[in-house]
Amino acid sequence: MRIAVLSGKGGTGKTLVSVNLAAVAGKAAYVDCDVEEPNGHLFLKPEQVETREVTVKIPVVExxxxxxxxxxxxxxxxxxxxxxxxxxxxxxxxxxxxxxxxxxxxxxALWEKDKVIGKVEAGSSGEVRVLSGIMNTGEESGVPVIKALLRALPELDREGDVFIDCPPGSACTVMESIQDADFCVLVAEPTRFGAQNLSMVHELVEVFHKPHGVVLNKVLEGEEDPSEEYCKSKGVKILGRIPFDRHLGNLNAGGRVVSREEEAYRTLFEGLLQGIRKEVRHEAAAGA
Structure with missing residues (x-):
């Protein structure tokens, strides 16, 4: 099962969700496609890391x-x-x-040379296989680095569930990241700006005909939630809610995998993962 985690902007909680889903999934793989600013490795802290350069072909003239x-x-x-x-x-x-x-x-008169534009790092964090793409500063497009990451997906499928941490937004790099996903998880904040950004990625997954659901992050009990209202108006499944929690925020800011730190957070993300697996089974049954 390949799960892509998206958000309309940075800072919404996309990496929080994808890292912790991978951590509670048992044997799994985490793939960080946010190649301009990858940070999943800061939480999972993979060991025995191997590095491979990513190159593209550039013309040279004689x-x-x-x-x-x-x-x-x-x-x-x-x-x-x-x-x-x-x-x-x-x-x-x-x-x-x-x-x-x-x-x-x-x-x-023209021939081609290899130009290094980034790298792929692979290591392990407990039972989680961790792959990160890193684009060199100044490069125009991260798509070739993402393609290098996604070429590893058939091998990673043997590791268990694969969680793809997509770049923020809805640009070409996001399209590349979700093309092989079985299900898309959209992470949204409970603000009007959050709802607007949710609408962007929701439109994208609809265009790609990807089954999807929404995780509402930083939820304040009893407060207005424009993102939730958007989901209700569009008939989008709400997979789960993560409450606004200063303690969780402090752990996350300290580079901790919260589901490995405290049982309450582990229970939260295990419940979220079970809900996602149920949706995937439902979609598979409906398409059979």
């Missing part, structure tokens, strides 16, 4: 062979190639590594 025919510059829709005074310039920062320019060059 000036002596280039005839300034402009075929490559006219082909590139990202303007990563430009001809200035009959000299071909390559802008690596905006190249999308499609390889089209090297295939089309009639003089074979």
């Amino acid at each position: 000036d002596s062979l280039c005839t300034a025919c402009r075929i490559c510059t006219e082909f590139c829709r990202f303007n990563a190639l430009a001809l200035v005074r009959e000299k071909l310039l390559i802008f690596e920062e905006i190249c999308h590594s499609c390889g089209g320019c090297t295939l089309l060059c009639p003089q074979k």
Whole structure:
């Protein structure tokens, strides 16, 4: 079972939920796809970490062979190639590594080199296999790093349930992160801003036809909750509620896995996981 955990913005509690679901699942895997600012490893503190570089292909020109025919510059829709005074310039920062320019060059003046854009780290925290993607500072897109992470999913499926900690928002990196998910958990705060951001990721999972439900975080008893009202208006299943709790917040801020610290929090996340598994079984039965 592959569970993707999303939120419309940072700080909502997405990592809190995904880390603790992995911790209570027994044998499981946690995959941190928030490659611009991964932080799940700060909580799970994996040991025996192995690192592998992530590279993309970037074109290189052999000036002596280039005839300034402009075929490559006219082909590139990202303007990563430009001809200035009959000299071909390559802008690596905006190249999308499609390889089209090297295939089309009639003089074979273009070839490709590997460019390191980030890395993948893999280790273990108790029974949880931990994978984190880390994009190098200044890179334009984290999608290749996320793809490198997700290539490990078939192997991780043998570890048990897989919990994918997605980037915040609803951009391309989030779309890449959820494409192989069996179920999406949307984490939302009980504010009008939280409800607006919930609507963004809800629209995204609807477009991808992903079964989903919502976890309401930082809930204040008796207070208005616009995110809950949004769920009711759209018929979205509320999987669980995490109360506003200063003690939980202090543990979380200290980099602790709260479900490993106190029984009450373990019970909370075990109940949430049971609810998610029930929804997944229900969706599977409905699609059979």
